[in-house]
Amino acid sequence: MHAWNGHGADRSNALGQVLVFFLLPISWLFAGLVAIRRRLYQHGFYKQTTLPVPVIVVGNVMVGGVGKTPITMALVNHLKAQGLRVGVLSRGYGRKTSSTLAVSPKSQLQNVGDEPLLIARSCQVPVFVGNSRVDAGRALLSLHRDVQVLVCDDGLQHWPLARDLELCVFDERGVGNGHLLPAGPLRETWPRQALSPNVPCWVLRTSGEAGPNEFAVQRHLADYALQADGTQRSFSSWWDTPVQALAGIAKPEVFFAMLREQGMNVAHTQALPDHADLQALHIDTSQGDVLCTEKDAVKLWAHHPQAWAVPLHTTLPPELLAAIDAHLAAVQHAKLSSPHGHQTA
Structure with missing residues (x-):
């Protein structure tokens, strides 16, 4: 089984390298266009606008x-x-x-x-x-x-x-x-x-x-979550209760892993595309309370005000x-x- 997986990975890498080889001419053309555009700005053919504040x-x-x-x-x-x-x-x-x-x-x-x-x-x-x-x-x-x-x-x-x-x-x-x-x-x-x-x-x-x-x-999740009305709840109150998590960000699995690192029992997850439209999203409340990112919350709260947003602290x-x-x-x-x-x- 491991040998098959290894051969599959090698095959995938080989196909990827072949694809890159055939796409390189387009990349070189794109690089040339970017370089030309940069030079047009540097030589004043295209103007930059300077605003009065930094x-x-x-x-x-x-x-x-x-x-x-x-x-x-x-x-x-x-x-x-x-x-x-x-x-x-x-x-x-x-x-x-x-x-x-x-x-x-x-x-x-x-x-x-x-x-x-x-x-x-x-x-x-x-x-x-x-x-x-x-x-x-x-x-x-x-x-x-x-x-x-x-x-x-x-x-x-x-x-x-x-x-x-x-x-x-x-x-x-x-x-x-x-x-x-x-x-x-x-x-x-x-x-x-x-x-x-x-x-x-x-x-x-x-x-x-x-x-x-x-x-x-440095980035880490807060140890609490917020609802649309400002209600705050600590993670410790969920430790004995399964919850569900969703994320419409570039790397949803990172958010899910951060929740588990905080001791949360994440029983169900929904990984969505970055900037996903969540208006028609179905949430099964029987899966537990919904935890999401702050970016998802600004979209979810209009239809699911019971969702809990977990702040991300960036230092x-x-x-x-x-x-x-x-x-x-x-x-x-x-x-x-x-x-x-x-x-x-």
Whole structure:
């Protein structure tokens, strides 16, 4: 049996390598187009828009989820604790609209997307979504003139928006096979070629071993869960009771494993696609109470207010936060000193 499994794995790897070989020409073409676009920005054929406040972009070069939004939220909460007034920009992946919109805790999910809605509810800061992050930033700043720094959730490759700092997030996959789409998982070449040498790009690692010059992000589940009305319940009250868990995130099994590590008796699980529409989801209450991620809860609570959301605590390393604070202070000083510091274009 083990020998058969081994041969099956070898066969699968061989087929994968053959597929990569045939897709490589398309990847090289894609890499060339990315390089041309980068040069057009570098030589001024395409313009970047500089907003009057510092902009931090939290993004990735890998396809799929790597944990950007929890990092964005942790960063926003840190900046707020430093006394800064923060705004957040996002494309609003999965929304049914295309216009630039303000996001409030009471926004309709289909209009703004699940992650912007989660940020608005959890961080209590101004959030705007827009296909153009430049338009979203201008709209946010026009309504919230006291905002001092903007954090962009995703958008590393959204070059029309000038930025002052980039945080590139990786998980345990690293750069995969190192090839660009479609032969590999990369959206652009790595190491990254920044548009401006004055804009640092710092690497964060959400899982796996952090390498040299990388920052390790710590993540763990809270030991409690929340319902839509704010009711809080500790995990210890479930330890003798089977529960069910669902997750519509990039890696649902990670969430399920974290619950079990906390001592939860997870008897049934539902692994759903990232950003899955949960409106028609069937939940069998006989399987026990439902535990889900906070991102799933903003979609579930409209139809299943009895679901329990488990917060994910994300801790950014002190040395990263100190470096961000120092860089922001320098950027803010430069923008205030510039004669064009209050221009939005």
